[in-house]
Every structure is written in structure tokens, then in C-alpha cells.
Amino acid sequence: MNTMRVAQVSAAGGKFEIVERELPQPGPGHVRITVEAAGICHSDAGFVHAGFPGVQFPLVTGHEVAGRIDSLGEGVTGWQVGDRVEVGWFGGHCGHCLPCREGDFIDCQNLQVPGWAYPGGFADAMVAPDTALSRIPDGLPAALAAPLGCAGVTTFNALRHSSARPGDLVAVLGVGGLGHLGVQYANQFGFDTVAIARGRDKEPLARELGARHYIDSSAANVAEALQALGGARVVLATAANSDAMSATVDGLRHRGQLIVLGVTPEPLQISPLQLIGGSRSVHGHPSGTAQDIQDTMTFSAQTGVKPMVETVPLEEVDDAFQRMLSGAARFRMVLTTGN
Numbered sequence: 001m002n003t004m005r006v007a008q009v010s011a012a013g014g015k016f017e018i019v020e021r022e023l024p025q026p027g028p029g030h031v032r033i034t035v036e037a038a039g040i041c042h043s044d045a046g047f048v049h050a051g052f053p054g055v056q057f058p059l060v061t062g063h064e065v066a067g068r069i070d071s072l073g074e075g076v077t078g079w080q081v082g083d084r085v086e087v088g089w090f091g092g093h094c095g096h097c098l099p100c101r102e103g104d105f106i107d108c109q110n111l112q113v114p115g116w117a118y119p120g121g122f123a124d125a126m127v128a129p130d131t132a133l134s135r136i137p138d139g140l141p142a143a144l145a146a147p148l149g150c151a152g153v154t155t156f157n158a159l160r161h162s163s164a165r166p167g168d169l170v171a172v173l174g175v176g177g178l179g180h181l182g183v184q185y186a187n188q189f190g191f192d193t194v195a196i197a198r199g200r201d202k203e204p205l206a207r208e209l210g211a212r213h214y215i216d217s218s219a220a221n222v223a224e225a226l227q228a229l230g231g232a233r234v235v236l237a238t239a240a241n242s243d244a245m246s247a248t249v250d251g252l253r254h255r256g257q258l259i260v261l262g263v264t265p266e267p268l269q270i271s272p273l274q275l276i277g278g279s280r281s282v283h284g285h286p287s288g289t290a291q292d293i294q295d296t297m298t299f300s301a302q303t304g305v306k307p308m309v310e311t312v313p314l315e316e317v318d319d320a321f322q323r324m325l326s327g328a329a330r331f332r333m334v335l336t337t338g339n
């Protein structure tokens with residue numbers, strides 16, 4: 001086979017369509033991956049609508065990609081044809097910018113995100129630099145590995161680098177694509193876990209995933225409810241809603257952290273007074289490097305943390321994308337290629 005299917009968007013805001021392309025060859029330091037599964041992330045909507053600078057059309061997005069290596073470029077070491085690998089949001093780094101020189105590869109000024117820097121994983125195959133590869137542990141199916149490359153690593157890494165320690169009260173704002181994983185990781189890390197969502201619909205599931213407490217943000221004052229539990233050491237804000245994030249700040253204990261993950265351009269409404277009293281802080285958190293993704297997958301396989309996914313064939317990408325946008329997905333739409 002010298003051709004492959006890709007799901008491409010021809011122009012900004014357009015629909016996904018399946019087209020045939022020539023199978024790409026991996027250059028030096030790159031591998032070609034036969035894609036088995038690819039998760040649909042909310043950020044994909046940002047690419048489709050050209051919300052990120054320099055997005056090229058026709059666009060092949062997809063940065064939660066699980067598959068196996070089928071071809072090695074020149075100079076690739078440590079990887080073999082047949083290895084099961086994941087490529088997530090972290091799709092390669094430049095190695096020479098200041099963050100890279102300081103070892104902060106995820107903050108690389110020239111960070112390569114699949115679908116943005118090069119064609120992503122809504123396809124039968126993709127080519128990626130070997131620095132972007134994470135090994136998928138045995139026993140973790142591709143459809144469950146895929147979402148860990150962005151949604152999973154983002155929540156896992158944010159929590160493990162936070163100031164929270166076992167026993168601390170940790171709240172997860174939003175029980176969606178990121179939040180349903182955040183609740184599971186918080187529970188597995190030994191935190192006294194609170195889930196915050198609108199309405200009571202998600203309460204049974206949140207408790208099943210490991211939340212010991214549940215706050216319905218449409219019925220309660222979230223900050224007061226958190227203070228009644230002793231105040232949160234960390235609020236992991238996965239919901240892309242600045243007002244909902246801002247409403248948690250007074251629920252932080254002293255030295256508490258609001259960790260911002262949900263992507264939205266709307267400003268947070270927080271006064272300096274709220275931060276100064278109690279030495280509170282607000283942190284942004286990007287996802288994580290290829291090794292962080294590997295750690296996320298390994299931990300998830302060991303502890304039984306699983307993304308809840310709806311799988312659909314690659315051909316139905318446009319319907320799946322619309323379902324993700326509508327908020328109806330429970331919780332991650334994952335495209336499967338049958339490869």
C-alpha cells in the first residue's frame with residue numbers, strides 16, 4: 001500500500017473529509033506510525049477554526065495518537081519497527097531555545113504539535129520525530145492509550161507537580177474529557193477528592209471515579225462549599241469557563257493553588273486581595289513531554305485509571321467532531337482506523 005486515508009479539513013471552519021494521500025516516508029530522526037486510534041480533543045476545534053497562529057490548510061489534525069512504528073528513518077535509535085507508541089500534544093522540541101536549554105521542553109518556543117507543525121493522526125499513518133514517542137505499556141489498548149497523550153498527561157502531570165500531598169483536599173472543576181481523568185488521578189494519588197460540576201447528573205459517575213465529595217455549582221456557592229470541607233490545597237480547573245474558575249479562588253486554603261487547564265480566552269476575575277490574603281496562587285499548566293506521557297500511560301495501566309471513550313471509525317470523523325463540540329461525548333471521542 002502506497003496510499004493512506006486522511007481526514008482533512010480543506011479550509012478554516014470546514015468539514016472533515018476522507019481523502020487518499022501518498023504514504024509519507026520518514027526522514028532522518030523520524031518514524032512512520034501506523035495509526036490505530038486517535039482521540040478528538042477540544043483543541044482540535046481551535047485548529048479547524050484557525051484559532052492558532054500559522055495553521056495550514058488542508059489540515060490533518062489529531063494529537064492523541066496511538067499506533068505502532070512501521071518504518072524507521074535514518075539515525076533513529078532505541079525504537080524498532082512494531083513498537084507500540086503514542087504521540088500526544090508534545091510532538092517534538094527544537095533543543096536550542098531558552099526553555100529547551102533549561103530543560104523545559106514542553107515550554108519550547110518552537111514546540112511541534114501534531115496537526116499544527118506537521119500532519120497529525122486523523123489518518124492511517126503519520127510521521128513524527130523520535131523525540132515525540134512514548135512507549136505504550138503492554139495490555140493498554142490503543143483506544144484507551146490515545147486520550148492519555150493530551151487529556152491524560154495534562155491532568156496527571158498537573159497534579160503530580162502540584163503542591164498537594166496525600167490526604168490533602170483537591171478539587172477537580174469540571175467532569176468532562178479532562179475532568180473525568182483528573183478525578184481518577186486525584187483519587188489514585190491519595191487526595192481527598194472533590195468533583196465540582198453543574199447539576200447533579202454527574203454525581204454518581206464522579207463518585208464512582210473516586211470523588212469523595214461532590215459540589216453542584218449551580219446550586220451551591222462553590223467557595224463556601226470548599227471552605228466547609230476545610231479549603232482546597234489545589235483546584236484543578238479543567239472546565240474551560242473563566243467565571244467558574246474564578247468562583248473557586250475563595251475556596252482555596254492558605255497557600256492553595258488554582259491550576260488552570262481549561263483553554264479559554266476569557267479573563268479570570270480575581271482580585272489581588274484574594275491572592276494576597278492566604279498566599280494563594282494561580283498557575284497555568286501545559287501538558288507534558290513524551291516521557292511524561294509514558295509515565296501517565298504506565299501509571300494508568302498499573303492503577304486501572306481509564307479514559308471513558310466512544311469509538312467511531314475514521315470515516316465518521318465529522319459526526320464524532322460535532323458530538324465532541326456539542327458536549328454530548330462521554331467523554332472522549334476516539335477514531336479507530338481498523339489497522
Ligand SMILES: [Zn+2]
Nearest residue numbers: 041043089150
Ligand atoms: Zn489536546
Ligand SMILES: [Zn+2]
Nearest residue numbers: 094097100108
Ligand atoms: Zn525549544
